[in-house]
Amino acid sequence: MNVETxxxxxxxxxxxxxxxxxVHGVRTWPFSLKSGAAIVAVxxxxxxxxxxxxxxDPIVGNYSEALDPPSLAHPFGTDNFGRDLLARVLYGxxxxxxxxxxATYVPLVIGVAxxxxxxxxxxxxxxxxxxxxxxxxxxxxxxxxxxxxxxLGPGIQNMYIAIFAVGWTLYARLARxxxxxxxxxxxxxxxxxxxxxxxxxxxxxxxxxxxxxxxVFSMSDFVLNILLASSLSFFGMGVxxxxxEWGAIVSDGRDWLLQAWWIATLPGLAIxxxxxxxxxxxxxxxxxLGQRNNPAL
Amino acid sequence: xxxxxxxxxxxxxDGASLLTxxxxxxxxxxxxxxxxxxxxxxxxxxxxxxxxxxxxxxSGKSVLCRSILRLLPSPPAHxxxxxxxxxxxxxxxxxxxxxxxxxxxxxGMIFQDPMTSLNPVWRIGDQITEGLRVHKxxxxxxxxxxGIELLxxxxxxxxxxxxxxxxxxxxxxxxxxxxxxxxxxxQPKLLLADEPTTALDVTIQDQxxxxxxxxxxxxxxxxxxxxxxxxxxxxxxxxxAVMYAGQVMELATTDAMFRNPQHPYTLxxxxxxxxxxxxxxxxxxxxxxxxxxxxxxxxxxxANRCPVATPDCAETPIALRxxxxxxxSACLYPERVSA
Numbered sequence: 001m002n003v004e005t006x007x008x009x010x011x012x013x014x015x016x017x018x019x020x021x022x023v024h025g026v027r028t029w030p031f032s033l034k035s036g037a038a039i040v041a042v043x044x045x046x047x048x049x050x051x052x053x054x055x056x057d058p059i060v061g062n063y064s065e066a067l068d069p070p071s072l073a074h075p076f077g078t079d080n081f082g083r084d085l086l087a088r089v090l091y092g093x094x095x096x097x098x099x100x101x102x103a104t105y106v107p108l109v110i111g112v113a114x115x116x117x118x119x120x121x122x123x124x125x126x127x128x129x130x131x132x133x134x135x136x137x138x139x140x141x142x143x144x145x146x147x148x149x150x151x152l153g154p155g156i157q158n159m160y161i162a163i164f165a166v167g168w169t170l171y172a173r174l175a176r177x178x179x180x181x182x183x184x185x186x187x188x189x190x191x192x193x194x195x196x197x198x199x200x201x202x203x204x205x206x207x208x209x210x211x212x213x214x215x216v217f218s219m220s221d222f223v224l225n226i227l228l229a230s231s232l233s234f235f236g237m238g239v240x241x242x243x244x245e246w247g248a249i250v251s252d253g254r255d256w257l258l259q260a261w262w263i264a265t266l267p268g269l270a271i272x273x274x275x276x277x278x279x280x281x282x283x284x285x286x287x288x289l290g291q292r293n294n295p296a297l
Numbered sequence: 298x299x300x301x302x303x304x305x306x307x308x309x310x311d312g313a314s315l316l317t318x319x320x321x322x323x324x325x326x327x328x329x330x331x332x333x334x335x336x337x338x339x340x341x342x343x344x345x346x347x348x349x350x351x352x353x354x355x356s357g358k359s360v361l362c363r364s365i366l367r368l369l370p371s372p373p374a375h376x377x378x379x380x381x382x383x384x385x386x387x388x389x390x391x392x393x394x395x396x397x398x399x400x401x402x403x404x405g406m407i408f409q410d411p412m413t414s415l416n417p418v419w420r421i422g423d424q425i426t427e428g429l430r431v432h433k434x435x436x437x438x439x440x441x442x443x444g445i446e447l448l449x450x451x452x453x454x455x456x457x458x459x460x461x462x463x464x465x466x467x468x469x470x471x472x473x474x475x476x477x478x479x480x481x482x483x484q485p486k487l488l489l490a491d492e493p494t495t496a497l498d499v500t501i502q503d504q505x506x507x508x509x510x511x512x513x514x515x516x517x518x519x520x521x522x523x524x525x526x527x528x529x530x531x532x533x534x535x536x537x538a539v540m541y542a543g544q545v546m547e548l549a550t551t552d553a554m555f556r557n558p559q560h561p562y563t564l565x566x567x568x569x570x571x572x573x574x575x576x577x578x579x580x581x582x583x584x585x586x587x588x589x590x591x592x593x594x595x596x597x598x599x600a601n602r603c604p605v606a607t608p609d610c611a612e613t614p615i616a617l618r619x620x621x622x623x624x625x626s627a628c629l630y631p632e633r634v635s636a
Contacts (some may be wrong), residue, residue: 186413192368193408194428195401196478197394205425208418 033284039277040097043270047093056084058091058244067260077262079252085263088244089270095245096226096274099156103163103225104218110164111171112207112214118172119179120202130176131253133169141166142231149237159229159238170221171214178210212289217280223275230271246271310493315493315519316365316384316404316487321379323357323364326372328590334360335381336543342487342536345517347510349551351524351566355587357543358523359409362489366406367396385488402432405480406489407633411472411495415464421448422460428482443484447478452508470501474508481512487519494529506533527570530556539563542598544587545617549624559626561603561634597629600610 026034046053056074061082070077074083118126138146148162182188184204191205191272230247232238239245241252253264323335327372335357350358350571363369365381365388381388384403391399400406408414409432416424428442430611441460448456451474473493481487494502510533513520524530530537530551535556538563539547547560558564565583585602592623594600600611610629619623626633 039492045346102402119617121337159562186408187416188481190406190408190414190476191416193366193406194431195397195399196431197397205416209416 024133029286030284032280033288036277036280036282036284039273041279043093043274044097046090047095047097050090050094051086053089054084054090054253055230056087058083058088059242067256069260070262076258076266079249079260079263080256083113083251084267088249089246089267092244092246092249092267093245093270093274096229096247097240098246099229102160102224103167104113104124104222104227106160106164107167108171108214108218108221111168111173112175112211113174113203115172116179116202116207116210119176120183120198120206126176133172136169142228142282145228145232146235146237149232154237154240156239159232159271163225163228167221167225174214174217175210178213179206182209188286206290212286216282216286216289219278219285222278223271226271226274234286304496313343315344316521317341317362317380317382319380319382321361321364321381322377323360323369324375324377325373327373331479332590333593334374334485334590337616338540338543338545340538340545340548342519342521343373344486344519345513346535347513347520347522349522349524349530349537350540351527351530351537352540352567353525353587355590356541358525358539358540359491362406362491362521362523362539364405365489366400366404368400368406376584378461386553398432398543401428401480402483404487404489404528405483406491406569407473407476407493407532409492411469411476412496414476415472417464417583420461420463421467425475425479425482428479432483443482447482448475449516450481451475451478452504452511453478454567470504473497473501477508477512481516481518482576484516485518487521488513489521489523491523492525495524495526502529507582509533527566539566542590542593544598544627545625546599546627547625548617553621556622557624558619559604559624559631559634560628564600564634565602565604588608609635 028039034148050058050124061084062077065074065078065081066080068081074086076089079195081089093231112151113128118129144160144166145162148165149158152158152161179202188201188206191201194206227247229238229245230250233240233245233248234251239248241248247268250271253260253262253267256263300616303327318338318340320337320339321335322333323334325334338357338361340348340350346589350361352358355553358367360374364374364376367388368375369376376389382486383399388396392596408505415421422441422444425444426435429435429440429443435485444460445456445459448460453459453471455475460469464475467475477493488509493509494505497505506529509520509522512518522530522534534551536548539554539560545564547554547558549559554563555567558567562583568581569583571580583602588594588598588601596609596613597603597606597615600606607630613629615627615629617627620626620631
């Protein structure tokens with residue numbers, strides 16, 4: 001199958017043109033998008049290749065090497081259990097990226113779908129959904145999550161359930177607001193005049209146009225979710241020890257700050273760098289999405 | 298606000314009518330009151346013919362087209378009465394699902410602003426073939442081929458490459474051609490064209506109209522062409538309806554209307570057209586403004602601007618009456634309209 005055929009297949013298949021159009025033109029990406037994507041790609045790669053990159057075990061440590069400062073043998077030093085910190089950070093990359101991704105994009109899909117439908121259909125569906133959103137947003141986010149976790153018990157799965165139950169609301173509001181504008185656009189009226197049904201119009205015609213703001217927001221949300229996972233680990237409710245989730249490492253490191261500053265700070269650096277990469281992606285995305293609607297840019 | 302209550306002698310086609318609108322009344326209920334945007338509108342189009350609908354902004358032309366296809370959102374718009382017979386069915390009695398099978402397939406519609414009529418994030422080829430996929434189940438290579446042919450038909454050069462373009466790569470005139478291609482993709486029997494050339498410059502306007510005429514000849518499609526440009530209507534249409542304040546003022550063949558207008562409003566429109574071949578110091582506009590649709594009087598809505606109005610014009614409800622064979626006027630005193 002040559003490139004041309006692959007191109008055609010991809011294009012006429014189910015992949016939304018909006019997404020394909022973005023991926024297709026990497027060369028034309030703004031610098032922020034390229035650099036952000038590069039950073040995140042490197043972090044992801046490091047996480048995936050962690051077992052290959054480091055001989056140390058992130059879970060079981062060597063007590064005789066506990067609290068060693070950064071050195072050639074341990075570039076990031078060791079923690080109080082004698083575990084190599086670099087190894088923990090590398091293995092943690094996979095965990096944190098996964099948590100961030102799932103905690104961001106599952107609520108995004110749910111929220112955008114519901115919000116778009118509410119915005120377009122209006123009526124009782126809209127009222128019902130928005131009242132539900134109001135209800136959930138009335139509680140402080142973290143408090144709600146903790147309550148749900150207290151009921152369900154700790155662990156990654158339950159953390160996901162709690163985040164899904166609450167996180168979709170942000171995206172629902174964003175998507176609904178955009179939809180209220182988009183449904184007045186003439187191409188939506190034209191789509192109705194062509195006899196397309198409501199669901200088709202909502203999901204195929206309106207959605208690619210309204211998802212921009214949600215995607216840009218999702219980059220911030222990604223970072224925030226990583227931090228959320230850390231906070232929950234602090235309470236012992238999210239990722240359970242000994243899993244090397246960055247926030248958990250930072251949190252544990254607080255007890256050793258004066259003796260072993262590297263335990264708290266170096267994983268913190270990893271969070272910062274990842275967050276930077278994601279923010280750059282968000283920046284670049286908002287540029288591209290702005291360009292699409294305004295050819296002058 | 299009071300709906301016209303006079304009995305109409307209903308325009309009768311000789312049975313060759315494709316679409317017959319009978320006493321269509323559409324209201325908009327707003328916080329400020331109720332606006333009767335279409336007030337017992339009656340007209341018809343014959344198969345393979347072109348009906349022009351002409352009138353000022355706010356006369357109800359666009360609302361009429363959207364009422365026919367039932368595209369108006371139901372609050373605040375409400376269809377209060379009338380029938381729209383198309384192909385032996387009253388469109389107002391159809392369910393939404395049945396209506397969706399009519400839209401785009403049997404009746405197509407194109408809108409005024411080509412810059413916003415196309416979805417900016419879809420390629421034009423996909424937008425054109427969507428209709429084929431939804432209504433006729435044609436997909437993939439076959440649909441793409443039909444798309445290329447359609448683009449060729451509407452006069453887009455290099456259709457095999459341009460079919461993958463995004464709308465922002467196309468000029469206004471080309472976008473309108475794409476819009477037309479989308480509308481005719483399923484070969485509808487009737488095309489509602491709501492001021493398709495108003496947003497385009499004059500040379501492109503000419504091309505688009507010529508294209509529409511050409512397509513109409515090739516496919517035998519009927520067209521309702523809404524415009525506020527008398528010149529466009531004169532050149533393109535077989536018959537014309539003149540609308541004012543939501544009502545049909547005159548309905549006739551284009552020829553008869555331009556030669557022998559039977560309504561003072563029509564005469565006023567014709568007189569106000571600037572003539573390039575004569576040198577004049579002043580143009581002759583119509584005095585006054587269209588009435589506030591929230592506060593319509595019982596009588597003729599044109600009475601306050603009419604140069605030949607009589608005192609009872611403002612009080613007596615108007616209706617379309619046949620003043621000559623095939624020529625209808627809503628004027629109470631058409632004989633006072635001297636050419």
